[in-house]
Amino acid sequence: MIDGLDLVIRQTLVAEIPSLATRIGFQPPDDAWRQRVGAGTGVWLNCALVDLREDRHRRSNEIRIEHHPTRRVLSPYLLRCDYLLSAWNSAKDSAAVQATTAEHGLLGRVVRTLVERAPLTPAAVLVPAELAGLPSAWREDTFDTDVLPPEGFTKVPEFWGTMGRAAPWRPVVWLTVTVPVAPEPTLVDGTVTTIITSTGTGRPAQDPEVLLGLGGLVLDATGAHAAAPVPVGEALVTVADPGGVLLGRALTDVDGRFVLDGLPPGTYDVRARATALPSMPPLSVTLPTPAPGPLELQFT
Incomplete structure (x- = not known):
């Protein structure tokens, strides 16, 4: 269950900071973490889960009765999860490299992303x-999200003191997310006197055998690259239906190429995001495409 919350936090941050797609971890920032960062490149983000508590101020004893079949449903248990987020640069400070400044820059973008996207919403x-892998109670829910509570996390010295002798004190972003833990409903046995059937109003299912792929390039056509656009690596490409429901994502390779598979015929909104490049409006694409060839997404 908590791994599902980790996934929501990861994808929320990667949606706005695509460079974190391969540079984010949820392990303790100990010696093993420092070795992992040192073996890579760029600025990494560590999201350490440090505390779990019940939100007793909002506990409810309410019992709801559902019918067809009759079930007794208890109010969910509210679990508060505390994370400490810290930035780590694989490079070291020197006259030519401002490693710590880059870490501070990443923390600032993380705070802005979490504030703008609060409360966290899995479906978004x-x-x-x-x-489908999340608890059913989470799929259409939003999570109460508190970024940098004013009282501060009081155990920061104790936290860093347990991460190895070489662990320096680092600034952290304290993130608190409260998620529901729903008890299983209790079936209330009784005599069946009426059977009611209904047909839903949801969209009809597409033929499961008709699935298409969408591939293309992401190019930077801003500023000096306007005349000759260049490929954008590590850009996040997303595809959504016209209602804004996210259906797929892909990260471009070093040549700016991407592939999105498993899409039924229809009309979709496709867009790309990349660090340090302007936002891109969604591009409407209909599958199957009338003309062959890769799709081009350009930052302008």
Whole structure:
């Protein structure tokens, strides 16, 4: 269950900071973490889960009765999860490299992303296959989110003191997310006197055998690259239906190429995001496409 919350936090941040797609971890920032960062490149983000508590101020003893079949449903238990987020640069400070400044820059973007996207909403950042892996009570819910509570996390010295002798004191972003833990409903046995059937009003299912792929390039056509656009690596490409429901995502390779698979015929909104490049409006694409060839997404 908590791994599902980790996924929601990861995809919320990656949606706005694509460079974190391969540079984010949820392990303790100990010696093993420092070795992992040192073996890579760029600025990494560590999201350490440090505390779990019940939100007793909002506990409810309410019992709801559902029918067809008759079930007794208890109010969910509210679990508060505390994370400490810290930035780590694989490079070291020198006259030519401002490593610590880059860490501070990443922390600032993380805070802005979390504040702008609060409360965290799984359906806004997860594709259907990922949503299906979450508890059913989470799929259409939003999570109460508190970024940098004013009282501060009082155990920061104790936290860093347990991460190894070489662990320096680092600034952290304290993130608190409260999620529901729903008890299983209790079936109330009784005599069946009436059977009611209904047909839903949801969209009809597409033919499961008709699935298409969408591939293309992401190019930077801003400023000096306007005349000759260049490929953008590590850009996040997302595809959503016209209602804004996220259906898939892909990260471009070093040549700016991407592939999105498993899409039924229809009309979709496709867009790309990349660090340090302007936002891109969604591009409407109909599958199957009338003309062959890769799709081009350009930052201008």
